[in-house]
Amino acid sequence: MFKWLHPYANPEVAYNFCGKLQPWLFRLSAIFLTIGLVWALFYAPADYQQGDSFRIFYIHVPAAILAMGIYMAMAIAALSSLVWQLKLADASAAAMAPIGAVFTAIALITGAAWGKPMWGTWWIWDARLTSELILLFLYLGVIALHNAFEDKNLAGKAAGILSLVGVINLPIIHYSVEWWNTLHQGATVSKLGAPSMSASMYWPFLMCFLGFAFLIAAIVCLRFRTEVLARNGMRPWVKALAEQQISCQSTQCNQAQENK
C-alpha cells in the first residue's frame, strides 16, 4: 500500500491530484445540497412538538458532526506530521483549521437560533454548548499558531501539539449529553444503524450531511493546494505556475486553461 501511496507524497503530484478532484467535489456538493435543502425546507414534515423550527436541524446537526470530524482529521494529520515529518500532512492540517472553525461557528449560531424559540434562551452554559464553544476556541488557537511563526515548520509543530491536546474535547462533546443531564437533547442520528427518527426526516438529513461533507472536502482541496504552494514557493514547478497565473491575468487565458 505504501508503494502505491508514496508518489502522492510529492507536493506537485498531490497539488495536481487535488486540483482534479476539486471541481468534482464542488459539483457533488451542489447536487446533494440542492436535493437536501429543498427536501428539508419544502417536503420534510414539521416536527410534532417543534413545528417548522425543526428545519434548523438540517443545518445544525450536519455542521456540528462535521466540525468534530474535521477536528479529528486535523489531529490525525497533525500527528503524522509530528511523528513522520510529513510536510504535506502539515499543509493539510493548516488547510482544515479555518474550515472547521467556520462549521463550528455555524453549529453554534444555528443552535442559538434554535434554542431561543425552543428553550427560551439564546445561550446557556449547558455542557454540550460549552464544550462546543471550547472546540471553536481550539480551532482559533490552531489558526493563530499557524500564523504566529515565520517558519511554517515550527508553526506546524506548535499548532500540531495544540490540536493533539484538544482531541480530549471530542469525547467530552459527544458524551456531554449523557454525562450531564442538561438542556441539550441526546443523540438522534449518530446512533449507528438505528436512528431514532422517522425516515421522512432522516433522508433529507442524510442528503444535507453528504452535501456539506463534499463541500468541506472541496474547500479542503482548495486550501490544501494554497498551503502546498506557500510551502514550496522556491520550487521550479510552483514558479512556473505563478508565472502562468500572472500572464493569464493580463491576457485572459482561463478558457485555454480549462480546455487543457
Added chain:
Amino acid sequence: MQFNSFAEFLNMGGYAFYVWLSYGISTALIIYLIWASVNRHKAVLQQIAQRQKREQRLRQAAAINMEKQGLTQPELNEEIIADAVAKTTSGSVNENKEV
C-alpha cells in the same frame, strides 16, 4: 409539499425569524469561506510571482556589476549571483502568511 402558499413557506409556522436567520448566517459564512479561500490562493500565487520578478531584477543588477568589475569567469559569476540573491531574499522566504 408541506406548505400551501409561498407566504406560508416564508412564515415557517411562525418561526420565520429563527429559521431564516440560521439559513442566512450559514449561507453567508460558507460563501465568505469559499471567497476567502479562492482569494488567498490567488494572492499566494501572485506573491510567488512577484518574488520571482524581484529575483530576476537582482540577478540582472548583479550581472551588470560583475561586468563593471571585470569579473567574467562563468563559475565565479554564478556563485556571486547566487550569494547576492540569497542575501536579499532570505528574509522573505516565509512571507506567505494569511492576510
